[in-house]
Amino acid sequence: KQEVTQIPAALSVPEGENLVLNCSFTDSAIYNLQWFRQDPGKGLTSLLLIQSSQREQTSGRLNASLDKSSGRSTLYIAASQPGDSATYLCAVRGAGNKLTFGGGTRVLVKP
Amino acid sequence: DVKVTQSSRYLVKRTGEKVFLECVQDMDHENMFWYRQDPGLGLRLIYFSYDVKMKEKGDIPEGYSVSREKKERFSLILESASTNQTSMYLCASLEGTGSYNEQFFGPGTRLTVL
Numbered sequence: 047k048q049e050v051t052q053i054p055a056a057l058s059v060p061e062g063e064n065l066v067l068n069c070s071f072t073d074s075a076i077y078n079l080q081w082f083r084q085d086p087g088k089g090l091t092s093l094l095l096i097q098s099s100q101r102e103q104t105s106g107r108l109n110a111s112l113d114k115s116s117g118r119s120t121l122y123i124a125a126s127q128p129g130d131s132a133t134y135l136c137a138v139r140g141a142g143n144k145l146t147f148g149g150g151t152r153v154l155v156k157p
Numbered sequence: 158d159v160k161v162t163q164s165s166r167y168l169v170k171r172t173g174e175k176v177f178l179e180c181v182q183d184m185d186h187e188n189m190f191w192y193r194q195d196p197g198l199g200l201r202l203i204y205f206s207y208d209v210k211m212k213e214k215g216d217i218p219e220g221y222s223v224s225r226e227k228k229e230r231f232s233l234i235l236e237s238a239s240t241n242q243t244s245m246y247l248c249a250s251l252e253g254t255g256s257y258n259e260q261f262f263g264p265g266t267r268l269t270v271l
Contacts, residue, residue, distance in 0.1 A: 080259055080260065087245075087267065088264060088265060089262045089264040090262040092259050092260070137260075139256075139260075143207070145202070145260060147200040149199050
């Protein structure tokens, strides 16, 4: 059974610092991995998707890497801003189109 | 942009009531999903559907049923609501099965059962 872990559970950084969020998964047989952002009381917004054959994806200040063999993905957010404060979730898609989610990392960027 | 909408942002119901949560997507996606999200337990899959009138149980289907009569609409039904079904419910859709397809989520419905 796939298990997804995100460490740390919470992170607080001063504005301008780079953010590094980690995600690990136990079964490397995945189709893709998605990173989501969730604001309090809201739904999930898709940030990046990395296909299983890819090593990384970039969108603006966001960069996500994938090392399928070691079961790890990292989300980098450059030059963090207070507006980046949110919970970040990673999820892997395996057989049957099911997503398995990590517990999330709650990020606070202090002005 | 894909749009997934849910009928209510907040809902308060009484124990024993039958509750309907509606989800609509506007991009002709084949697959639709219902999750619940609880503090400390994360997101858990309740049911999903890969075609009209087709459904499959997720990880926690007990106490729930679903209906998909039209491709764009996926309903979650709580036959007899209980307090332990108080939660945030999230609907999602997925276009196909390729590794490039991503799931899109609705805004969520916060359900409170009293």
